[in-house]
Structures are given as C-alpha cells and as structure tokens.
Amino acid sequence: METWQPGQGGDRRPEWMSQFVEEAAQLFEPLTGVARVGYECIREEDAWVARLYLGTSEVVGGALDGRLKPMSFEVDIERLAGMFTEREEFYWSAFPDGAEDIDEPQSYLTVSGLVAGEHRVRMHLFATPPQETEPGLKVFPNGRFELA
Numbered sequence: 001m002e003t004w005q006p007g008q009g010g011d012r013r014p015e016w017m018s019q020f021v022e023e024a025a026q027l028f029e030p031l032t033g034v035a036r037v038g039y040e041c042i043r044e045e046d047a048w049v050a051r052l053y054l055g056t057s058e059v060v061g062g063a064l065d066g067r068l069k070p071m072s073f074e075v076d077i078e079r080l081a082g083m084f085t086e087r088e089e090f091y092w093s094a095f096p097d098g099a100e101d102i103d104e105p106q107s108y109l110t111v112s113g114l115v116a117g118e119h120r121v122r123m124h125l126f127a128t129p130p131q132e133t134e135p136g137l138k139v140f141p142n143g144r145f146e147l148a
C-alpha cells in the first residue's frame with residue numbers, strides 16, 4: 001500500500017492479505033446450490049478491513065427471469081477465529097429488517113485482531129451482500145450457471 005501510486009493498476013493488497021481473504025472465503029458453505037463470495041478490502045489508518053459476503057444469484061430465463069436470490073450459507077466460525085493469532089473483537093451485529101435507526105438492514109459478524117502475529121485486520125462477514133452489489137452468478141432454468 002505504501003508504494004502504490006494513483007493510476008497504478010493491479011491488486012493493491014499485500015500478498016499476505018490476499019491469502020488471508022482467500023482462506024476466509026473458503027469457509028463460506030452454501031446450503032443449497034453454488035455461490036460466489038464477494039469481498040472488499042480497504043486499508044484504514046489502524047488496520048486492513050475486509051468485508052465478505054455471499055453474492056446473490058440472478059435467475060436467467062423462465063418464469064422467474066431477473067429475480068435475484070440471496071443464498072443461504074453457513075461459516076465455520078471456530079476456523080475463522082483460528083485464522084487470527086490474537087483476537088481483539090469477536091461479535092455479531094444484527095439489524096433486523098424494518099429497524100428505524102438504519103438505512104440498510106444488515107447483519108454481520110466482526111472479528112478483529114492480529115494475523116500472522118503482526119498484521120492488524122478487522123473482518124466483517126455479512127449475512128447478505130450490500131444493496132448496490134451486482135449478482136455473483138447467473139443461474140439458468142436447466143441448472144447451468146455462469147459467473148456474472
């Protein structure tokens with residue numbers, strides 16, 4: 001991050017962070033069908049922040065054409081927590097649909113601490129993708145799917 005300049009392409013995350021996010025993404029298990037993990041990584045003043053979620057699937061063709069389906073999933077929380085060599089935060093935040101004090105209902109798990117003993121990371125696992133996120137997969141009536 002320190003050597004990146006505006007206009008420079010490519011992945012700006014350090015290699016250790018890319019590997020960490022990839023390992024965390026492997027912990028998402030769709031309960032039905034197939035799904036694709038989406039994420040965003042940003043560098044904040046005190047830590048790298050990773051936001052992960054399972055993307056929606058868009059139905060293509062048939063009676064439900066254009067419907068976006070959020071995916072049910074589970075995550076091995078114990079394995080996720082074990083990815084941190086030292087944990088500082090470990091909590092669930094729930095904002096139910098219809099809550100008046102928030103713009104977008106969203107629930108998420110937060111784990112923060114040190115990774116590999118030296119890198120500060122704050123990871124959020126969201127129950128649903130952000131509203132502005134495009135679908136991760138396109139699903140066709142015959143069961144075929146493709147990356148969106």
